[in-house]
Amino acid sequence: MAAKKSVPAKKVVVNLPQAAQNMRVWKFGDDIDTDAIIPGRFLTINNPDELAKHAFEGTRDEFAKKVKEGDAIVGGRNFGCGSSREHAPLALLGAGVRVVVARSFARIFFRNSINVGLLPVICLQADKIADGSKISLNIKKGSLESDGKQFKIEPVPEFMQGIIDAGGLVEYAKGLKEVPVCTKSRQ
Amino acid sequence: MGATIVEKIFSHKCGTEIRAGEVVMAPLDGAMIHDITGPIAIQKFYEMGGTKVFDPKRIIMLFDHQIPADSIEAASNHVYMRKFAAEQGIHNYDINEGVCHQVTIEKGRAAPGEIIVGADSHTCMYGAAGAFATGIGSTDMGFALRFGALYFKVPETIRAEVSGKFQKRVGAKDLILTIAADIGADGATYKAIEFTGKTVRKLDMAGRMTLCNMAIEMGGKAGIVAPDKVTWEYMKGRRKMKSFALASDEDAKFAEKRFYDASGLEPQVAIPHNVDTGVPVSKVVGTHIDQVFIGSCTNGRFEDLAEAADVLGKKKFNPNIRVIIIQASRDEYLKTLKAGLIEKFVKAGALVEAPCCGPCMGGAFGLLAPGEVSLSTSNRNFKGRQGSTEGKVYLCSPATAAASAITGVITDPREV
Numbered sequence: 001m002a003a004k005k006s007v008p009a010k011k012v013v014v015n016l017p018q019a020a021q022n023m024r025v026w027k028f029g030d031d032i033d034t035d036a037i038i039p040g041r042f043l044t045i046n047n048p049d050e051l052a053k054h055a056f057e058g059t060r061d062e063f064a065k066k067v068k069e070g071d072a073i074v075g076g077r078n079f080g081c082g083s084s085r086e087h088a089p090l091a092l093l094g095a096g097v098r099v100v101v102a103r104s105f106a107r108i109f110f111r112n113s114i115n116v117g118l119l120p121v122i123c124l125q126a127d128k129i130a131d132g133s134k135i136s137l138n139i140k141k142g143s144l145e146s147d148g149k150q151f152k153i154e155p156v157p158e159f160m161q162g163i164i165d166a167g168g169l170v171e172y173a174k175g176l177k178e179v180p181v182c183t184k185s186r187q
Numbered sequence: 188m189g190a191t192i193v194e195k196i197f198s199h200k201c202g203t204e205i206r207a208g209e210v211v212m213a214p215l216d217g218a219m220i221h222d223i224t225g226p227i228a229i230q231k232f233y234e235m236g237g238t239k240v241f242d243p244k245r246i247i248m249l250f251d252h253q254i255p256a257d258s259i260e261a262a263s264n265h266v267y268m269r270k271f272a273a274e275q276g277i278h279n280y281d282i283n284e285g286v287c288h289q290v291t292i293e294k295g296r297a298a299p300g301e302i303i304v305g306a307d308s309h310t311c312m313y314g315a316a317g318a319f320a321t322g323i324g325s326t327d328m329g330f331a332l333r334f335g336a337l338y339f340k341v342p343e344t345i346r347a348e349v350s351g352k353f354q355k356r357v358g359a360k361d362l363i364l365t366i367a368a369d370i371g372a373d374g375a376t377y378k379a380i381e382f383t384g385k386t387v388r389k390l391d392m393a394g395r396m397t398l399c400n401m402a403i404e405m406g407g408k409a410g411i412v413a414p415d416k417v418t419w420e421y422m423k424g425r426r427k428m429k430s431f432a433l434a435s436d437e438d439a440k441f442a443e444k445r446f447y448d449a450s451g452l453e454p455q456v457a458i459p460h461n462v463d464t465g466v467p468v469s470k471v472v473g474t475h476i477d478q479v480f481i482g483s484c485t486n487g488r489f490e491d492l493a494e495a496a497d498v499l500g501k502k503k504f505n506p507n508i509r510v511i512i513i514q515a516s517r518d519e520y521l522k523t524l525k526a527g528l529i530e531k532f533v534k535a536g537a538l539v540e541a542p543c544c545g546p547c548m549g550g551a552f553g554l555l556a557p558g559e560v561s562l563s564t565s566n567r568n569f570k571g572r573q574g575s576t577e578g579k580v581y582l583c584s585p586a587t588a589a590a591s592a593i594t595g596v597i598t599d600p601r602e603v
Contacts, residue, residue: 044258084322107376
């Protein structure tokens, strides 16, 4: 049975939120690396639900036990740095998290998150959001509300918005027969 | 205005002028997958409706993180990837060749002017061969496998110019730890780092690989060294191609230029738990250690092991320290074997393993218990990277690792 849980993984339900209300915050600091999100010894697992059981193991053990569907992660600078392991956003998705807010993101994690349906939100004032508080997000307005205060969020690069609108890169790619190689996009 | 080497690579590939900041769907010369990130990439390829990969000859597949399979899950992932390789006609190096980045370069699968992606963050190492190479996630890799192209925001370039001659026992690893401490863990996010200057020109390929490998530790999208005689000499016998000129124009627009002097550089140690914490070894001399790891894609080449062996001389490793030595590839293993270094290491008390990621993978073997300390030539010292989150990892050069493995505490290699 052990072998079955790793291959193949179940399909991730992609549902990038445009607005999400009253998300409980799990607050983290700067430079949260993907080893902290999902340690290397669990990378044989490809299934988000199984990965979620080990999310932040050794870093914040109560996370996997107490996280609830619809909770949000808030980090500081350089969230998701280090290894390119997509198991990191998958573990958070498996835990029911759909939104990660941070002052800044590491490049690969940012792109992986959008690709798999976890929404990374850049908020330069993320440090002001408290652990355990509730946040609400309004992408269209470009704002995030925390404890009655409004914070500005940064727009997603335009070419990535298409992937978000499609519901992730898999959905974006499904309809394509070929890609327009060497065409430039607006940023 | 001139162009950076990165802008030139993208412009040449697409036959039109492309500048930093532009987003382009660029064709890929290579795509690398390994046993950790490969299975999900393959699943995504299928989910995207993929049936045939864009070009089996451009796909580099191997297993290095969990080899020989350390669990039934790992073995099952290997089986899944082997099946994909057979179905698609991809050559699979399997468990036989070593760490993905070393193997990709030494097999001539990365060359000057190419655009290569790998489902591993240290893919930036191929910049040592003059390629633009960057790490991506598994879903992007699924897209890359299917279409042979990927969206890139062409990065600006930070130019790191290095002059001065290294002291004895000081080298590329000490330099890159210094640069990482200077630029910071996110100082190069979305940017490429070009390593240049007389000191870099004098570095061998092994040293250049060490530099480019760690560009990601500053958030860098790529690290690159403009190809020169050293590069083209290395390509001989690995890749049939004529040499050509490829370098940044002096009047190119760089994000910034930073200057480093290697001559005054001390051996460096990055202290737990971030890579940008490099300090001169003198600040941490005498620190307790339990395990020393000499190896990884960063420092597992023959040149690294020869330096360690030179420091070792006729001494023995401290019996209280677990010394794990792992070559980065089969080729490097054979060179080390033929030079008699493996016998020397084993006689001195080290455990010499077959080429793989080893303890840097943080799962396969060589893990730390709570409270234990590792001194490692690898690239990351994050909390839990080599086992328990209550363990500590210090990063250093092969010379510093060997010197410390002899004395049993962190030691300045110039004093052994």
